[in-house]
Amino acid sequence: MSRYLIAVGGTGQHLALAMTRLVHLGAVRPDVSLIAIDPDSQSPLPKLLGEPGGLQGEAHPLKNGSVFAPFDLAKFGETTFDKLFIDAQHPREQEVFESMFDADMAGIPVHKGMYGTPCVGATVFAEGANGTGLQNLLKPLGNAGQVIVCGSVVGGTGAGVMHKLVGEVRRYYKGEMYGVFMLPWFTLPASSSSQGAITDAILSRNAAHGLKYFYEHTIPQLTLSLLVGYPGTEAYSVLRPLQVTDGDMGEHPHYLHLAAAWGLTKLSEQHVAHRGVKACTVAHNTDQEGWLLDEPWEAGKPLREIIRAHRVLLKLLEFLTKEVQSSLLDYYSGWSLTQSRAAWGDDLHQSIKNTERETKQQKVLVQGMLQGWEFIAKQSKFCVDWAQRLFPEAYLRLREGDPLLDALMGGPTQCWAELQRMWKGKPLAAKPHGRHTSYDIAWHHAQCILQDTITRGRG
Amino acid sequence: MAVIALVHKWDGPLQRAGLVTVGDGVHLPAGWQPDPRHYNPAALPTPFARAEATRLLLGQLEDVVVDGQPSNVLLTQFRLLLQGLAAGVLHLEPCDLASPDFDNFGRALLQVDPESRYFCRLVDSQGLGFGSTYRTTLLWGHARRTEQQWDNLAHQVHGLQKQALGLLAEWRSLLLSAGRWKPGECPWQCGVDWVIGNATGSPDLRTLHEDAALGGPVLLELPGSDAAKPSTLEPVYLPSLAVGRREQFRRLVLFAPRRGSEGVEFLDTHGNILGKILEPKASADADARALGAGSLQLLGDVKPADHQAPKLQELELLLGPLRQVFHSKGRPVDSTSVSREPYFYPDALRMLEELKKASAPKNLRLTTSCSARLWLGAHLPPVGTSCVRIAWPAAGEGVELVLTDTLLTGTSVTEVLDLRAFGAALFRVFLGEASLRGARILCQEKDLFAVGAHPLEPALWVYREVTGTPPEPLSRRLGILQRFVATYSVDGAPEPMEEALQKAASSFANWAYGTPVMSLGRRGERSLVVDLGGRMLRLGRDGYL
Structure with a gap:
């Protein structure tokens, strides 16, 4: 049965992106389905979540990266908070609305976000919860094996929506439900003082109130919750404060997202070991900040080795697609008199032959394979770049040095040698019925690289 | 590390x-x-x-009130709202979000x-x-009232503050007596305590009884009346100063009530409406109580008209549906229930019960299902010889239940038919036509006994069945009727309840046959035990069934 990750607001999407990478890397089991909720689906962050590393739709590691608005955007368009409700035909409605919300709140352009106002976020969500859109989103939860709700208690959307969302989820799902709640994890520049701008003071205010509300009203509804935030101002090698400009809607990778994702995978186990406990956090070792890289994640392998394997894969695929693609294509064009396939060995050639005997068509196949490798490299880069932003280089190597990575930096001879070794004896056999695609071959040989790297450990 | x-x-x-666990993992x-x-x-x-923030503040008053002054504007608004309501400057307007x-x-x-x-x-x-x-929270302040508007409200309240706080203290004392005042469990009660401060009410709660309206109601989380009972959500009526309110109501009921478009209206001799008891139109799923059913609206000063008699019976009949609404929600409308917890009843019902209690003799039961006009007076009305009086302490000290078939009014005899109708209900059981469903006794899916009415009172349809001449089939069933009378016959001097059953059976049998029916034949076994109004009765079925 599926695990459902319900990601709310921008912070929820950051956690979802972390989980996307971890699932793709194989560190987390691929049984996680995403439901992302945010009024804004056009900013860089939701767009990245929608197509991470080129994967979209059913190929998305979390099955679906689309971001859904908590209210019917098509119906209301660009609108302010009050216009969601107030109309001339219902004066009593207006009276009650105005008794609950002041003029500043009423004027919030909710199609862009909740501007750090959780009571507005909660009300907008209440409006959306009435519609069929949200109910249709949540219906599949009836078959879920586990549900995790994640977001922040700091912003307007996450904080405002999550508490009520938990109640809505319970209409469809009665099993174990976990929460991952991000406390303040970034700061804003002191210059953010324009009208309506979110400031550090607002973030702190929301966190304090949100936590109080969470403990009273939300925590009893959840099996166990994880709270994660930045503990102070000190900067370590890995755990560092982050400053974000108000209105910057792109991704801001942070170690806390990785820590939260790891904690998320441990919540069920923690609940069994400590029944009755409702709130936990992650304790971080500042002397050995790579400790999460050494933890066995759901794959049973340390994350360090998995990331390393993808670094190797990325390096080799970039070699194939950027440095030597012409050699490959020349050979299979039949025009090269000097090129041989000695560089990449017989196994790759055998895979090609097993799929396409016609030499003229083999070039087409290789062209497809190169495109496939580019695509696979894009996905690995999506994960590796993220890891490199979280950890300095030294953390992403094997402790005792990394001859393999060093060797791959050495030039084409080393790359070809490693590829030959990694592919040796592992051509892709022909299908008994039908034929493989070029992507299948590219995928197979990429997996050979990954498996070999992980199995060998060090070069 | x-x-x-x-x-x-x-x-x-x-x-x-x-x-790692955060704190104790729970709090x-x-x-x-x-x-x-x-x-x-x-x-x-x-x-x-805004309500939630006010609730949090009310739960932490010791941290936010310094030298009597709140340091959060929401608390200032709470105090002013409560004072304004109690002073009668603000009033409650019930609403339904649906x-x-x-x-x-x-x-x-x-x-x-x-x-x-x-x-x-x-x-x-x-x-x-x-x-x-x-x-x-009880009350929370509007988001858009200006400082000037709040100041104006404070100014209006200022001169009435002492009486308003005294009235609140009286109202609080009722809840305290009923075991429902537990500020330790209830933030809004902490807030009310804070606002009342050291104010005290008038002796014998005089202001509350004479010069106050109870408005709303307001749906509140109310502590249970004893430690074993949890808090419940209850519609509670809140007090507002209204000088001469009770006197106004007493004068109002001297005028003829009638059913109008908004509820019960009181008309003077010129047809002008002097006051209304509101019965808001409620959808099928709505709680009429919560919408203000029973609110009393006085349209101007009611002049005294003491030459007229109070129209309490007519008013009772018109308020029957309203009483039923309250009864169906577990709030019986009788003098004991109303006097014990008046904050659960709107003005009209509360003050009517108080008036009835003042004017009615302790030992008279009012039949609500017959068409006769009963006259409430200081003495027992003239009843016919076929009458049974049963002490009924559950209804109050010294109260008797009177079952009679006739009333003598002047030189005429008015049929009331309590005993005959009671006998008809017993006969249905005797014939095996009745079934028990929980506490109800049903016949053809209809209640044999009136729900929410006085004890032992048959349903209206039963009364109607025994009015006029009996149907012919009944008059041919002498044998069954004789066995029926025998089942309930008692030798010697029966105790009042058994006497009631005996006389009821005879009254019905005599009417059904046309002439007196003897007690003869096989007695039915009285094995069906039912609870009627708190009394366990053993009813019988025909032994030949």
């Missing part, structure tokens, strides 16, 4: 990296509590943020908080809203 917790504040040691750590002086509704993730008037906003609010459906706005005499009610 240096280990830090990834939260903003942490007390205590940490041994290793990994998942908000003390160091994380926000400063209540700065509670801001904007930061609370609920549409009812009403189409509130459109999608109402639906959205109900989606996240279904219990918020019924609430009241607090409005001044011009209809300007100053706040609303909420079940955990």
